Each structure stands twice: as C-alpha cells, then as structure tokens.
Amino acid sequence: MEKQELIEKINEVLAEEFEKEVEEITPDADIKSTLELDSLSLVDMVALIESEFGVKIKGTEVAEVKTFGALYDFVYSRMNA
C-alpha cells in the first residue's frame, strides 16, 4: 500500500470508529485530544490499527506515537519492514 493511500485509510477508520470528521485528523494533531481518547478508548485505537492493518502497537510504543503523523510513519514502517 502506498503511504498516501495508507494515510487516507487510517484517517477513514479512525474517523468512523471515534465518530469524528476526517478533516479533524491532520498529521500534526495530537491523537488523544483529537479523538478524545481516555485510557480505555486508547485500547480500542490500538486494537483497531491491529485488526485493520495487522500492526501491533505495544504498550511502550503507544507513548511515542503522539501525533497522527507519527502514527502514519509507525504503521507504514511496520507494514514495510
């Protein structure tokens, strides 16, 4: 999957699951505040990325993936590793 296509897909599934507008999701935006995630719904985001893209974000890695840009890079790199 090309990176731009991946980005669009990630935005689409996150917007759908967390009931946000796709336009709210930008590379520099903070994931937790944009999607209004608490410690429980953060689990759902991790599960969603794993089930949709086959990429597991481990507990220690979650803290490093703060923005959507970081998430795109993380998922893209793991998918192409």
Place this chain on the structure above:
Amino acid sequence: MQNRVVITGMGIYSCLGKNLEEVRDSLYTGKSGIIFDPVRKEMGFRSALTAKLDVPDLKKVLSRSQRVYMPEQAKYAYCATVEALQNAGIDQDYLNSHEVGLLYGNDSSAEPTVLAVDKMREKKDTTLCGSGAIFQSMNSTVTMNLGCIFKLRGINLTVSGACASGSHAIGLGALLIQNGLQEMIVCGGAQEVNPFSIGSFDGISAFSIREDEPTRASRPFDRDRDGLVPGGGAATVIIESYESAVRRGAPILAEILSYGFSSNGDHISSPNVEGPSRSLEMAIRRAGIDINEIGYINAHATSTHVGDTNEAKAIYNVFGDRRIEVTSTKSQTGHEMWMAGASEIIYSMLMMKNGFIAANLNFENPDEDSAKLLIPDKRIEKHFDTFLSNSFGFGGTNSTLIVRNL
C-alpha cells in the same frame, strides 16, 4: 415507622412494544411476540423459538464512550429507564441534586463474553477484545452503565436471582425505601435475547419445540404445554417514598404493599410447592391486607410441566377456592427471565390502570391443577385495585410482590 413505597414511573422495551402505550395495546389485543428464528436452527438449537425485538440504535442518543460498554440488555434498560424517568417527571437536574439509587435484575451477559473468548482463542492477543468487553460481560453491566449514564449516586447494585431477579430488585428496593435508607430507586430487570445467552438452556430441553406454531408455543397452564419460549428486553420502575412523591408533586401510580421471598432449598431446576407457597404467604402477611382484596394474580408460569403444576398448587394452597383471575403474561412474551419480575409488574400495572386482564393465550385445556384456578383464556374487562405477582427462579429462589392502585 416505615415509609410507604410508591411507584411513580414505568418504562418498558419488550417484544410487545417499545413503550408503555404499545405494550398496553399488545396486552389488550393479545398479541404474541414469539417467532421462529432460523439462525438458532443453524446453530444447532433444539428449539428456534424466541421473542422478537430489535436492539435499539443509540448512536444519535449516546456518545461512543457511553455506548461502547453497553451490551444489548443495557441498551434495552437504557430505553426503558428514559421512559420511566420521563413518566415519573424526573429530569437530569433532579438526578444530579438527589441521591437516587439503582437496583436492577440481570443474571448473564453471554454474548460479549463469548465474543471476547473467541477473539482471544483466534488471535492470542487480549488487546483485540477491545475496551468494552470487560464492562459488557460482567453481570453488573446494566447497573454500571445506567449508573454512569444517568449519574446516579445512591445504591448501585445488580440483583442476580435467576428468573426472579427483576422481582427481587424491586422488592429489595422497596425494603431500602421502607427503612429510610433511600428516597428513590430506579429498579428493573433486563434480559439479553441473543442466541449465545440461552443455547445451554436450550440444551437441557427446557424450551417448547412447537416450532410450526410459534405464537401457540408458550401456553402456560395448558394441558399440552411442552416448555418455555425465551424472551427478553428490559423494564424499569421508579420507586420512591410516598413523602418524596408528594413533596415533588409526582404522579403516584401505585403502592408496593409488600415483598415476600423464600428459597426452596431443594432441586436446582425443579421447583416445589412449599417454597413458593411460603413466598406468597409472606407477601400477603406483610401486606396487611385481606386476601380477598387481591383482584388479580400474575403468575410466574413459564409453560413448563413441573413449574406450572407446582405454581398452580401453591396458588391453590394459599387462595383456596376464591375465584381470583390468574394469568401468565408469558403466554404473550415468552419467558423474559431476569427481566420478567419487573416487566410483569408493569404488565399488571397497565392492566390495572386500564381495567382489563389480558388473556392467558393458548389456555385451551386445563390439567388437573390448573383446573382449580380461574384462568381466563380471553381478555376480560375487569376493574381491580390490588394484584400479586410471582417470580421464581433456578436454585429455588422465589419472590412475590403485592401492589395496590393509588
């Protein structure tokens, strides 16, 4: 001095309708909520009969973070509770500024449990169960969800008493109010309807196999009954002290006169006569009324051979040859199990308020014991002001409530 306990609001979501008005009409016309579900047959069920109701879509009503922890029965309970609170004239400001309790009957949450276990087995990764699974799969799921959504701050407890859960919840709530520990409690019962929840129940041959005639399958007290039909949904009643209701100018619908209870101390699935009789006698004794004041008996009768026979014997033991109408609304709804004790209070209330007794559907031929009771097979127009409602459950748990019109 004990407080009087009154009912000031009711709400229901069942196979007979999604609100009080629809359910009242269904009771009046004798509608059956039972269908044949081909999905169950494909799953290997002995009986594919079930009550039919749609899971409400709450997407535009509640936020994702509220919905994600709710299994189907919590959604039914939410709908019933919204209606009951409106009915009682209670808004969120009232709930925010008073200590309102919550006691709800529920005794399973199988579907989210099964789905989470499936996911663990398939993926070997518990994260994939998602955040909702744990909260959806606990027995207390209904009270934990309703307590958070409505921001309730009084007692918050699920009552698991098998098929008497909803009745015990109301009875225990009444005791707390009588003794001044709470002024108002949201009480009720909820029951999931998905196949996972009752597959193992089907497995012990408890269900009717009259699959070619779904609406004739649930036939409490009838000689040719061959088992129960599972149902579900949720029912909520708002109970409060008489003083509280008067103080806030609430519509007072009825008074809970008494709660009787007992345990059979006997077989896990087969009820006896002595245990239920004691529950009935306790309720009548505590109500402090003349037995002749009771104008209607809403029986537990689920359409099983032993259960209906023993309840008929228990009722006859207590009421003798008094000609008081006895019916089981399960002839229309199937057995609403954890919900039944609460929903049947509402069904009886709707009949009491509207001056009729719904037909005991499919009561075509009595057996030796049901012949001793007055069981109308057609709806009758009758004014009554006091009724008694029985609920019995696995393990021999019994609950009886007596309610008077106000």
